[in-house]
Amino acid sequence: MSIRRIVIWIGLLLCLLTTGCNEQKAIVELAEGNAVYYWRTDLRLDSAERAFLGRYHINKVYCRYFDVVMDDATGEPKPNATISFSDTLPDSIEIIPTVYITEDCMHETHEGLAEKIVKRIRQMNETNDIRNVREIQIDCDFTSKSCKRYYQFLKEVRLSLTSHFSPLTSQLSTTIRLHQLAMEAPPVDYGALMIYNTGDPRKWEERNPILDFRDVQPYLRRLEGYPLPLAAAYPVFQWTRTIQGVRVDHTVEAEVILRVKQAMESERSNLSRLIITYHLDKDNIERYKPETYEEIYHH
Amino acid sequence: MKRFIIISLMAAMTLPSIACGWYGTDNYYLFSPYTGQNFKDRVEKICNDNWKAYIGETSDNEWYSFHADDVLKAARKKGDALMVSYVQNLQKYLKCVGVERDKQYEWDYPTKEEIAAQQRDLKAVREYAQGKTNSKLRSQHALLFMRCNMVLGRHQENINFWEQTASQFIETVYKDMMKNIYAGALYKMGREVEAGQLFAEMDDYESLMTLYYKKRSYEAIRQHYMQNPTSKALPWLLTDFVNNAQEAADAITGGGGAVGKQFIRDINNQESLQMQQFCELVVREGKTDYPIMWKMAKAWLEFLVGKKKEAVDDILAAAKLDGTARMKDNAHVLLLYITASQAKPGQALDDYLADELEWLKGKQQEHEWGDAFFDHFENRLTDQVLVPRYRSNPVRLTAISHALDANGSGFDLDTLNVASTEKFLYYVNSPANTKFDKFLKRHIVLNDTAMSDIIGTKYMRLCQWDKAIKWLNTVPVDYYNAHRGKEYLYYSLVRQWDVEPWSQRQWLDASKAWDSDYKWWKQRKLDFCKEMQEMENSLSVLKGKEFEQRCYNLAVRYAQASIYGDCWWLLRNYKSCMDSVRVNEVDLGQKAIQMLQKVAVSSDPVLKRKALFALGYRELYNDVKGTKYWTDWKWEDGESVQIYHRNAPQFLAFQALYEQTGDQPQEDYIRRCDEYDLFRQYYRQHH
Numbered sequence: 001m002s003i004r005r006i007v008i009w010i011g012l013l014l015c016l017l018t019t020g021c022n023e024q025k026a027i028v029e030l031a032e033g034n035a036v037y038y039w040r041t042d043l044r045l046d047s048a049e050r051a052f053l054g055r056y057h058i059n060k061v062y063c064r065y066f067d068v069v070m071d072d073a074t075g076e077p078k079p080n081a082t083i084s085f086s087d088t089l090p091d092s093i094e095i096i097p098t099v100y101i102t103e104d105c106m107h108e109t110h111e112g113l114a115e116k117i118v119k120r121i122r123q124m125n126e127t128n129d130i131r132n133v134r135e136i137q138i139d140c141d142f143t144s145k146s147c148k149r150y151y152q153f154l155k156e157v158r159l160s161l162t163s164h165f166s167p168l169t170s171q172l173s174t175t176i177r178l179h180q181l182a183m184e185a186p187p188v189d190y191g192a193l194m195i196y197n198t199g200d201p202r203k204w205e206e207r208n209p210i211l212d213f214r215d216v217q218p219y220l221r222r223l224e225g226y227p228l229p230l231a232a233a234y235p236v237f238q239w240t241r242t243i244q245g246v247r248v249d250h251t252v253e254a255e256v257i258l259r260v261k262q263a264m265e266s267e268r269s270n271l272s273r274l275i276i277t278y279h280l281d282k283d284n285i286e287r288y289k290p291e292t293y294e295e296i297y298h299h
Numbered sequence: 300m301k302r303f304i305i306i307s308l309m310a311a312m313t314l315p316s317i318a319c320g321w322y323g324t325d326n327y328y329l330f331s332p333y334t335g336q337n338f339k340d341r342v343e344k345i346c347n348d349n350w351k352a353y354i355g356e357t358s359d360n361e362w363y364s365f366h367a368d369d370v371l372k373a374a375r376k377k378g379d380a381l382m383v384s385y386v387q388n389l390q391k392y393l394k395c396v397g398v399e400r401d402k403q404y405e406w407d408y409p410t411k412e413e414i415a416a417q418q419r420d421l422k423a424v425r426e427y428a429q430g431k432t433n434s435k436l437r438s439q440h441a442l443l444f445m446r447c448n449m450v451l452g453r454h455q456e457n458i459n460f461w462e463q464t465a466s467q468f469i470e471t472v473y474k475d476m477m478k479n480i481y482a483g484a485l486y487k488m489g490r491e492v493e494a495g496q497l498f499a500e501m502d503d504y505e506s507l508m509t510l511y512y513k514k515r516s517y518e519a520i521r522q523h524y525m526q527n528p529t530s531k532a533l534p535w536l537l538t539d540f541v542n543n544a545q546e547a548a549d550a551i552t553g554g555g556g557a558v559g560k561q562f563i564r565d566i567n568n569q570e571s572l573q574m575q576q577f578c579e580l581v582v583r584e585g586k587t588d589y590p591i592m593w594k595m596a597k598a599w600l601e602f603l604v605g606k607k608k609e610a611v612d613d614i615l616a617a618a619k620l621d622g623t624a625r626m627k628d629n630a631h632v633l634l635l636y637i638t639a640s641q642a643k644p645g646q647a648l649d650d651y652l653a654d655e656l657e658w659l660k661g662k663q664q665e666h667e668w669g670d671a672f673f674d675h676f677e678n679r680l681t682d683q684v685l686v687p688r689y690r691s692n693p694v695r696l697t698a699i700s701h702a703l704d705a706n707g708s709g710f711d712l713d714t715l716n717v718a719s720t721e722k723f724l725y726y727v728n729s730p731a732n733t734k735f736d737k738f739l740k741r742h743i744v745l746n747d748t749a750m751s752d753i754i755g756t757k758y759m760r761l762c763q764w765d766k767a768i769k770w771l772n773t774v775p776v777d778y779y780n781a782h783r784g785k786e787y788l789y790y791s792l793v794r795q796w797d798v799e800p801w802s803q804r805q806w807l808d809a810s811k812a813w814d815s816d817y818k819w820w821k822q823r824k825l826d827f828c829k830e831m832q833e834m835e836n837s838l839s840v841l842k843g844k845e846f847e848q849r850c851y852n853l854a855v856r857y858a859q860a861s862i863y864g865d866c867w868w869l870l871r872n873y874k875s876c877m878d879s880v881r882v883n884e885v886d887l888g889q890k891a892i893q894m895l896q897k898v899a900v901s902s903d904p905v906l907k908r909k910a911l912f913a914l915g916y917r918e919l920y921n922d923v924k925g926t927k928y929w930t931d932w933k934w935e936d937g938e939s940v941q942i943y944h945r946n947a948p949q950f951l952a953f954q955a956l957y958e959q960t961g962d963q964p965q966e967d968y969i970r971r972c973d974e975y976d977l978f979r980q981y982y983r984q985h986h
Contacts, residue, residue: 082403116406123408 030190030229030273034297035060036280037098037233044086048282053093055290056297060094062137062192062276065124068101068117077105077113079120085128095130096173097121098137106146106153114156122164135171136161137192147183154187176230178215181222191228192276195260196235196252204248210235211252216260223268231274234261234296236284254292261296272299326549327675329633330541330599332592332626333534334670335502338479345472353382381436385443388424392446395421399450421447432464438473441465445480454484479503486510492526499531507535515539517574524577528586541596544571548603568604575600582620591622595630602637610637628662632676635659640684649735652685656703657738674704681705693719694726695739702742716883717757724750748778752824759824759860760870760884764832771825779819783872785812791868792817796827796859797852799909801916802968805865827869831856847901851910854894861887863918880922888919892948899955908959912969914952915978929953929978943981953978954986 036053038061045053052058066082089095099117118136125133138157142150154174161170176191178198185191198216199209207215223230234257239250265272275297277284285293350356351363354373367390374382398409398417409417425447431440445465448457461481468474482497483506491510498506511532514523520536527533544566566574578597582590598613614637617630635655642648662673681703689696693715699705700712712720727745731737755770780788789812794805834853841849859866864887867874880886891913898910913919920926929950930943944950953975956964962983964970 079404079406082408084402120406120408123410127409127411127414 028229029270030231032273032299033059033275035062035096035231035274035276037061037276037278038063039279040064040083040281041081042084042086043089045089045280046282048285049280050090052280052285052293053090056293058093060096060274060276061089061280062096062098064139065097065099065121068099068105068113070102070104077101077110082124085130094135095133096135096137097125097133098139101138101140103141103143103146106140106142106150109149109152114153115160118157118160118164133165135173135189137173137175138188139175141177142180144183151184151186158187173231175233176228178219181219181226185226185228189229190231190274192231192233193271194233194278195264196233196237196278204250208250208252208256210237210239210250211256211260213256213260213263216263220263220267223264223271226268230268230271231276232261232264232271233276233278236277236288236293236296237279237281238283238287251287254288254295258292258295275299326546327679328538328542328545329636329676329679330538330545330596330629331672332538332589332595332629333623334625334672336670337505338475338501338503339505341502342472342476342479349472381431381434384427385431385436385439388427389443391420392424392443395424395450418451421451425451438468438471438477441468442473442477442480445477449480449483452487454487457481457484458488475501479506482506495532496530499535504535507532508539511536511539515543517570517577520574521577524581528581528584529588533587534589534592537592537596540566540574541599544574544600544603547571571600571604589622589626591617591620591626591630594620595626595633598637599633602633607637607641611641629672632659632673636676636680636684639680639688644688646733648688649733653734653738660742677704694722697723698726698736698739698743701745702739712753714881714883717754717761720750720754720757724754748774749782752778755828756824756870757883759828762831762835762885762887762890764828764835767828768825768832771822771828774822774825776819776822779822785817787868787872788812788817788819791823791866792819794859794865794868796856796864796866796869798859798865799855799913800858800864800918801913824869827856827860844901844903844906847898847903847906850894850897851906851913854891854898854910854913857887857891857894858913858916858919861891861918863888863921886922888921889923892919892923899952904959908956908964908966908969911952911956911959912966912972912975915949915956915975917949917974920949930981943985950978954982957982957986 034057036058043063053061064083066079068077069080070076071078099121105113117138121133121136124130136157138154140146140150154172158170158172161172171190172188173190173192174186174188176186176193178193178195181193195216196210199207199212201209235252236257237251240248261272277293277296347363347365350365350370354369356363356369367386370386371383374380374386395417398413401407401409425444428440428444428447431437432444434440441460441464445457445460448454448460457480461477461484465474465477465481468477478497479501482494482501482503485491485497486494486506495507495510498510511519513519515536517540520533520540523530523536524533547566575597578593578600581587581593582597587593594613594617598610598617601607601613602610614630614634618627618634622630639648639652639655642651656677659673659677663677666673681699682705685699685703686696686705689699697712697715697719715723724745724747727740727743728747731740751770751773755767755774758764758767758770779791783791786809789809790807793807798805831853834849834856838846838849838853858864860869861867862871862874862878862880870884871878880888895910895914898906899914901907901910915929917928920928927944927947929947930941933940933942956969956975957979960966960969962979964975969975
């Protein structure tokens with residue numbers, strides 16, 4: 001890690017410590033960087049994907065380690081679709097273990113869940129020789145019904161993080177959907193703002209359900225005052241589904257992504273500090289021109 | 300053998316993981332050109348049978364599975380030291396496989412030490428097994444050797460071992476399993492085409508799905524054919540394509556399974572059309588061994604996209620082409636389905652169906668173990684074609700649904716009107732006049748006592764007590780004791796219909812149903828009918844308070860017998876929280892309301908209050924169309940907001956009661972009611 005990044009991280013931590021008691025938290029800046037989500041069940045990169053990491057100076061990979069789903073048999077959450085590590089990432093890239101939790105896991109309190117997740121991540125790192133993990137991210141499509149329980153859960157994750165990871169480096173982030181901007185901010189170090197899946201999938205003929213500027217617009221005014229540092233995650237994926245027997249491929253035009261990015265950054269300039277694309281995959285790389293990716297990753 | 304452990308491990312270890320699982324569906328596929336028994340099921344059964352034979356287990360238990368301790372005990376008894384060591388090493392191997400499972404689904408992810416121990420154990424077992432490949436149990440040990448190699452990633456070694464040694468072994472299930480591992484190793488080493496041929500040969504559908512997961516489009520299948528027109532994987536790929544097209548068509552018509560769609564791949568009309576044209580091309584080229592398969596695929600795809608006439612022409616043409624016996628049978632059933640779905644109703648269709656369905660019943664008798672295609676076909680034909688076709692003839696429809704296997708999605712005897720049900724019983728017990736009737740009656744198995752109970756109960760649901768009594772009189776008490784579950788008997792014995800449900804709920808602990816041997820000693824349903832008949836008949840001669848009290852007592856009984864009452868068992872055999880008043884039955888809640896309204900104007904203040912309180916009982920209004928409860932919740936701006944309906948009958952009843960009793964009611968039954976308490980809190984501030 002460069003000296004500059006160490007300083008930034010320590011600065012971020014100090015800011016959090018010193019402002020912890022204030023009602024109005026000062027929003028710290030995230031370290032500048034380019035990132036991707038990795039959402040497959042085997043960490044194995046082909047040459048195109050590896051080249052992508054280098055070409056766009058990707059320094060963080062948010063890697064889905066496993067999902068947490070409700071086990072119908074026991075009524076308790078359990079891990080599912082755990083990733084295998086057939087490959088390694090270049091040393092220069094920081095891996096951020098990411099865990100997707102289905103919302104129904106937050107319908108009631110499950111004692112020890114946070115501890116189990118953190119412990120499992122730590123064990124996966126140890127077993128698979130993944131070093132220098134400084135952060136974990138939790139992804140959950142929480143609603144106003146599950147929000148309170150989810151936030152409590154995040155607090156417990158943070159507590160577990162400090163006991164299982166170095167307290168000085170254990171960061172916690174969570175994904176934030178646009179509609180969640182209207183809720184109280186979650187108790188994490190920063191949020192990864194998911195700028196996708198914004199529309200009503202049933203009204204796909206009117207608006208692109210992955211991303212449509214008109215669906216983003218109402219949330220723009222919430223960006224400036226949102227009391228948490230935010231990274232921006234943009235969609236580069238394709239969603240294929242059948243609607244009344246007709247195959248429909250949803251993809252977002254490059255122009256739309258860039259227009260949304262511009263509008264969001266004009267409301268909140270530091271949204272360009274940490275940029276993530278969802279998700280790393282050969283097909284997604286080929287979907288857009290290199291110029292588009294350069295624009296997306298432009299700070 | 301631990302269920303599927305070997306094969307699931309194969310799938311997990313030798314092939315790339317896929318994020319979406321491949322599931323079956325209860326939406327039965329009609330394109331099934333081969334009888335192959337899924338590799339996993341086949342080998343598992345043979346292995347289990349072998350273990351069963353070894354330990355001397357003679358029971359008919361089809362679900363026997365491997366227990367190492369049983370085998371070790373049997374082996375020691377026989378002095379079979381080689382088997383003892385084999386099973387001990389097999390156990391060790393299975394433990395190593397367990398570590399792989401833990402990685403996926405357990406909170407305790409294996410440690411480095413555990414992985415190291417796993418690797419160490421695998422190597423030790425591998426070495427042991429290799430040393431025994433010339434022993435008496437050579438096939439088993441060779442399989443164990445290859446399994447270890449597979450988990451250790453020594454795929455080239457497995458390829459060499461199979462090609463040089465194991466392929467020469469005598470034919471056993473263990474050899475089949477080794478060949479399967481060999482195919483997986485070929486795949487791992489990049490020899491996908493060879494692997495695909497072997498998986499297809501072995502009917503290993505899971506591996507085929509993984510191998511061809513992204514190569515199942517029309518274009519991919521076309522390219523596959525161009526490279527090898529007689530590829531063994533083509534029947535599987537074509538079947539997958541056609542069945543997915545069926546899924547897509549079902550999604551439009553809503554004719555799929557009850558558990559929802561599980562799309563494997565989406566086929567749209569354009570891709571289906573391309574495939575139809577390609578099927579025709581394949582038949583014309585003459586390079587395929589099975590032209591019938593391609594032609595019937597074309598016919599079925601045409602049918603699914605609504606080209607019904609072309610479908611008939613092509614399925615008739617398909618029946619004349621070359622193919623296996625199974626393919627000819629498949630063409631036969633498709634012809635039946637396509638024809639029956641568009642033939643005009645009448646004698647000709649009935650006669651045709653009589654012959655064809657008899658043929659189908661014969662095919663069901665012949666089927667091989669594990670092949671339920673003809674049963675599934677009957678199911679779908681009944682649900683999708685016959686039930687809709689005969690819907691206007693309730694008696695025939697009822698007969699069809701009794702003679703043929705159906706999911707019941709299109710017909711429900713429980714909701715059939717009582718007149719048709721009586722006619723059906725008469726139909727079954729009278730001589731058949733037509734060929735189709737003869738077929739149906741030959742296959743209907745009916746219990747006359749059960750039918751009497753059904754008809755009697757249907758009359759109860761209509762409150763026609765005299766007719767209900769006539770039918771239920773013929774149903775002995777023993778019938779209920781023999782044909783009702785423990786919970787039903789317990790509930791029906793303990794719950795009483797003369798308890799006021801708005802004042803006292805008769806909660807029961809269902810687990811207590813097993814505490815005693817509950818049996819009816821009286822015909823409870825008949826007793827209820829007689830009591831209701833007597834109470835209703837004498838109502839008109841009563842006057843004043845006696846009349847009002849009778850109305851109140853009747854309301855209690857209607858409310859109890861309704862689906863929301865504690866005595867639901869009078870009119871139903873079971874109850875679900877999703878249940879409501881169905882067609883062809885009286886809303887007993889509504890009847891109770893009508894009775895209570897007569898009492899609510901009583902000059903007797905005690906009775907009046909009781910009636911008003913009862914009219915506030917929300918269970919009475921569940922099925923009264925357009926009626927709202929006095930209060931409800933609605934979602935507004937992301938928040939749940941309580942709303943009040945001041946014109947709701949429940950509200951008006953509580954309001955009248957409040958005016959009667961004031962804010963502090965004397966009666967204990969009113970004070971105990973939490974709902975009325977909520978009303979008081981609201982009304983106190985808002986009246």
